[in-house]
Amino acid sequence: MDILKIIANKGFRHAVAQSVIACLVLTSLTVVCYRLYLNIATACLLYIIVVVFLARAGNFASSIVASIIAALCLAHLAPPAYSFRVDDPLDDVAIAAFLITSSVIARLVSKLREMRDEAASSVNRKLIEAEEKERLRIGKDLDDNICQRMILLALQLQQLGTDASDQLRKQSLEISTDIQALAHTLYPSKLEYLGLVVTMRAFCGEFAVRHKVEIDFGSHDVPSRPPLEISLALFRVLQEALDNSAKHSGERQFKVELFGTPGAIHLIVSDPGVGFDHKVSVKGNGFGLTSMRDRLKLVNGAFSIDSQPKRGTKIHASVPLRE
Numbered sequence: 001m002d003i004l005k006i007i008a009n010k011g012f013r014h015a016v017a018q019s020v021i022a023c024l025v026l027t028s029l030t031v032v033c034y035r036l037y038l039n040i041a042t043a044c045l046l047y048i049i050v051v052v053f054l055a056r057a058g059n060f061a062s063s064i065v066a067s068i069i070a071a072l073c074l075a076h077l078a079p080p081a082y083s084f085r086v087d088d089p090l091d092d093v094a095i096a097a098f099l100i101t102s103s104v105i106a107r108l109v110s111k112l113r114e115m116r117d118e119a120a121s122s123v124n125r126k127l128i129e130a131e132e133k134e135r136l137r138i139g140k141d142l143d144d145n146i147c148q149r150m151i152l153l154a155l156q157l158q159q160l161g162t163d164a165s166d167q168l169r170k171q172s173l174e175i176s177t178d179i180q181a182l183a184h185t186l187y188p189s190k191l192e193y194l195g196l197v198v199t200m201r202a203f204c205g206e207f208a209v210r211h212k213v214e215i216d217f218g219s220h221d222v223p224s225r226p227p228l229e230i231s232l233a234l235f236r237v238l239q240e241a242l243d244n245s246a247k248h249s250g251e252r253q254f255k256v257e258l259f260g261t262p263g264a265i266h267l268i269v270s271d272p273g274v275g276f277d278h279k280v281s282v283k284g285n286g287f288g289l290t291s292m293r294d295r296l297k298l299v300n301g302a303f304s305i306d307s308q309p310k311r312g313t314k315i316h317a318s319v320p321l322r323e
Contacts, residue, residue, distance in 0.1 A: 018058040022066035025050055030073040034081055040091060043077055044098045051102045055109035063106030071099040124294050132232070136187040150175055188235055196231040196265075197222050197258060200238055204256055207242055213252045215242070221260040223321065230319050233295045234258075234267050237303075237317045240292050241269035249273025249313065263321055270314040275307045292317070 026047060033043045047070035055063040076083070078091040086092050154172040190199040197219045204215040238256065245254050251273040258267050292315075293303045301319035 015059055015062045018054060018062040019065040019069075022050060022054050022062065023069050026066065026069050026073050030077055033077055040074060040078055040094055043074060044094070047073065047098070048102050048105060051106050052109055055106040056113060060107060060110040063110060064103060067099055067102040067106060070102060071095055074098060121297065125298050128295060128298060132187070138187075140187070150179060188232075191228060191231045191235060195224060196226055196234065199231075199235065200256070200258055203235070203238065204242075207246075211246045213246060213254060216253070216255045217258075218256070219258040222258055222265060223260055226265060226321065227299075230265065230299050230301075230321070233299045233301060234265065234317060234319060236295050237267060237292045237315070238269060241315045245269065245271040245273065245313070248276065264318050265321065267317045268314060270312065272312040275309050275311045275313050 029043070029046050029050070032038075033046070051063055051066050051070065054066050074091075074095045075086055078086045078088070078095070080087065086095070150172050188199050188203065190202060194202075201217050201219070204217045207213070208215045242254065242256075245251070249271040251271050254269065254271045256267075256269050258265070260266070289305065295301075296303045296317055296319065299319050301317060304316045305313070306316070307313035
């Protein structure tokens, strides 16, 4: 069972694919070196270039596999050619030196790539945290200040008792309602007090009224109090996904599913609309997909899209729960 889990792991399959590609490339280079009568030093340089590229694009394990394959190719290339018998002791030393050097280089390049990814993740986290703080500040200012002043204005207009003032009062109340909805969108304070399910259900109801759409919201097996950062990440994904559906799907009926499984919370937002080529959209940073993916990364979440032109769209976000 554990072996099947390892094989099913995406990272493992990716490493295997890279190792196979490296094997093919190194074998082809070996044939080219033999045909062009290139010496072992030149072959070593070409092999190291392959290992470096693999370390930049893949992981350390696949780079080590490539280094071992390259060492075998050198042994196969060394006189007498196309045999694994190396007559010159200096060639043995050269092959051993290559294996050590390429392994060290692969480790250094992989470490640099990891440091780059960690730095990018740290920057994304700080940007999102700063964005949430600003959302909180603006949302509270709208709710506690502007909205209250609009309600007070409506009460003052009501005291005037004229038809014109009644009309103005209704408009001010409508504006107050819109401001309050905007404030809750900027920062959903309900998450802290009422939980994820209630907040999402309320948001779907408000969104449906505001955009004149129908949203079928369902939930089951959701933990009562998941960590706030997880709830907020899933809520932001819901906001972005519904905005995308309302703007681009061409449909007015959407479905939202929130459910829990052992060790994780899942959110699925789907529509039967026009769909899109999500590979092109991700490359072009369209539809806010990068934003959703970045938010989920910060809570170790996963993000997938199932969409094709004229076949609707399904967005699936999942976040593991800490034990």
